[in-house]
Amino acid sequence: MGNFGGSRLIAHESARGHVSGFALYTDDLAARFPGTLHAWPVVAPSAHGIVLSLDFGAALAEPGVSTILTADDVPGEGNCGASRHDEPLFPSEFRYHQQPLVWVLGETLDAARRGAARVGVVSESRPAVLTIEQAIARESFFGPPISLRRGNAASALACSPHRIDGEIAMGGQEHFYLETQNALAWVDETGGIRAHSSTQHPSETQEIIARVLGLPRHMVGVECLRMGGAFGGKESQASLWAAVAALGAWKTKRPVRVRLSRALDMALTGKRHPFFARFEAGFDDDGHILALRAALYSDGGWSLDLSEPVMGRALFHLDNCYFLPALEATGLICRTNKTSQTAFRGFGGPQGMLVIEDILDRIARSLSLPTDQVRERNFYREGQTTHYGQTV
Template sequence: MSHLSQRPDDAVVGLPLPHESADLHVTGHALYTDDLVQRTPRVLHAHPVCSPHAHATVTRLDVTPALDVDGVVRVLTADDVPGINDAGVKHDEPLFPSEVMFVGHAVCWVLGETLEAARLGAEAVQVDYDPLPAVVSLTEAIAAESFQGARPVVERGDVDAALAGAAHVFEGTTEMAGQEHFYLETHASLALVDEGGQVFVQSSTQHPTETQEIVAHVLGVASHAVTVQCLRMGGGFGGKEMQPHGFAAVAALGATITGRPVRLRLDRTHDMTMTGKRHGFHATWRVGFDDDGLLVGLDTTLTSDGGWSLDLSEPVLARALCHVDNAYWIPHVRARGRVARTHKTSQTAFRGFGGPQGMLVIEDVLGRCAPLLGVDPVDLRRRNFYAEGQATPYGQPVRHPDRVVAAWEQVLASGDVVRRQAEVEAFNDSHPHRRRGLALTPVKFGISFNFTAFNQGGALVHVYKDGSVLINHGGTEMGQGLHTKMLQVAATSLGVPLERVRLAPTRTDKVPNTSATAASSSTDLNGGAVKDACEQILARLREVDGGRGLAWDDLVREAYFSRVQLWAAGFYRTEGLHWDPVAMQGHPFKYFAYGVAATEVEVDGFTGSYTTRRVDIVHDVGDSLSPLVDLGQVEGGFVQGLGWLTLEDLRWDETDGPGRGRLTTQAASTYKLPSLSELPDELHVALLDQAHEEGAVYGSKAVGEPPLMLALSVREALRQAAAAFGPAGTSVELASPATPEAVYWALDRARRTAPAPTELAEV
């Protein structure tokens, strides 16, 4: 067993502890970025002037009327930028644009003594536009060949020959919508300049280092002149990985010019209309099976809706291509990818980071093809699982495929699936206007950043003379429990009680050059770094102790008086990774996280409305560092996935009128989020036993993103329930999200159409 993954007998990791700030969250005492405004005197408030056009040239910008509004102090424009007028790491996102690229694009920002003054000032700014043609939908972009960025291909074997020789070949199209992050805390930044000229930015950001770098290059200063702190976030889900940087830069620019602190916080409507979403995808595919129902070949093209700039679209697409196999062995594969350019918000990271979109493609293929092959979908999925010794289409061996089998068998048993399948069949035979469906789907999700260089983490650990411990690491807390796990790792590593350890907010002047808190890797990276720092300190303390067995406080005191260093900077990098982004081949992931979900639904044949009756989940988190935190992540991830696949329906105005390109679902009143009424009547979650992960911090595995894909079982259950309204062998095409309306039209087609849909006819 490796030193990194070995646990002592008295470990604090593994204990079911509550979130370290749980009491602050529920009592309202937890402070977030915008709460700090109340503690900062003379703050100015920023408000955007947003474009009403999806695509237009700014022909005139007159800010003088705003300056006549009482309380307006300054209007920030491109002329004020001392450095680079760009907020994107690809240098394709002008901070103050002369060509607006989506409805809501901010052309300037008004600073006022109050938010209301800034808002009135923004209304007074006069802007003339010359409207230009706008590409709004993904299908429009494909037809117009409006693409951006690289076009990667993952390929193995001879797909054309495999499909030509396959016993059964089918083809189809799969489309899926994006998703709004809808974090509770909207984007917020608070910037000030201290007496030494340092720009200090409090930001709700998942990537403080990148926020620091963008602020620095907008201001035209070195990174050491900018410090970014993230106290905590009220949710992120990927939406605060890349998108906070421009807002932080606006606040920092305002503070630099006026000499006063500047606060920028988006209201909910601005947040929804100005920031990116999960990428919607369009996929075409041809798939071949042999007479035993085994996959022999898949040829697919995935097109993502990138919006107006690249943002993170290229790595999102790469991860989608690397997950189009999910848990299934496909001997011959060709998966092409491309990013569409549309005149919408620049779509960005979202929990799963392309993995869910790629996995939905293969699950849609299997769900639609199973009835045409005359095979139960549960059996079709199980017989195509990876086996030991097989590798992914991009060349990475699949380690521990037995774990997805173990999770599958455990769900079958604990969920009493065989008996319930018979009950579902009996119910459907006796209820002409209601149908039930029961589906199982697996998850195999790769853990690590696609970009190898990001797989590093840092930490700073102090032991004070009284034996108390302070830790600081490069990860950010957004409610996911990272800080809780880091406290447990530090206490376990040092062998001290948890109450002796405190954690400081994430700051770029304490731990530099950090990676984003993303890719489900933050516990692995920062936990490894915290452990490394603690072990450096322990090694020094052992020399002081000399085998005497001194108590902790006595040992620390003696070490201090012996002039022994009681602090350490820790570092961790994930070993064994290599990736060629051009060839799309290599070993990009440290390991795979596995899971299985079984979902039972009931559908009303008159309306398409449905209830989720029961969900059984078994998920692989390795040796859990913090079981309560991990269970919460599994449950929350599943529910967020359920929202993406069944409820959350982003809509943009695609008409040719003046509202073209406007997000029409820009509030909770028009954008449906999961609520208590959508939760399963029964939700059973278990963590997979005997799942130790060698070479990971204390044998644990990532848990943030993989559970989201467990919700694919809900969509597949809805498909089976809709198909049950038709004759045996009916193949159902189901829209995503599978809203009640979409389910109704699917079941209505099943009722009215005896043969399989023509678009899925065997070719």
């Protein structure tokens, strides 16, 4: 600690532990629980299909394998979807490549992995939707469009001296937190469940564990000691791994650890939403936007997760810092056979802002004007209102 510019510097309460390596994270706590079992998933062989049969004989004969978690072990609701309950814990129809089907528990992680590799999976493939363009063509959406409007965009476009139309696509992004998804659960002395989870949302994780086990929430305790990164990736998607650990502990009465490898974490978890947009803009000789009609499409993946508020934020941020006097904006969330895309820093804002920035760049080039000049001419002025009603 010291002084800087008249202010007293205060060290972060965990700084010494972080830089020295003494700070503990969720997976470090497993050593405190003798007899901990380790979980590993049996994963789907393709992006979409039906499970016809599962053969556990060879897996259960594998040395060190303790048991296999299936839908039959769930005393409550076998679903970890936070809002729509659309994420079965043990799916009979898998909807993305490597989706966990069942979980093998072993005395060691190596035993669990060997056991998972020996589970016989017989499945039947179904057609898969893998891109936003395919989803649009097949009308594969999560519900009706979300809309924001101001003025009469169609009329303003018709009266505009200049018009452009176009498309823009942007990909997703991996969170790449240093600490992968992990959880540790055990049955406590009261007969309830306690869990350490690398989660941004302990109360939601508590709710989902309670739902899966059929317990009242006061019998489930969830703690996050600290996280080695998350960036939105552990807001809703940490609950599945904690629910698996809790179910394993409930069944075996032993502590159960779930920790995804880097490769598995990247294969199983959601990313920033890819977006695709189509637009038509009207503007004057000086580059002032007079009207905009935009259709935004996001790749939501196989379940809804947080895709609705992400799309809402994209529509709100479609203006970035520019006045749009007439606007018709719609958003559709595409259902695809990919990981369920989720929260990521910016939460839809960057995708919406990129659309308007691309439009302004195209307007400037079409008029042979400097792009910074066109942007400045479209800045909000004090007293104007946004398309969602906020006064600037």
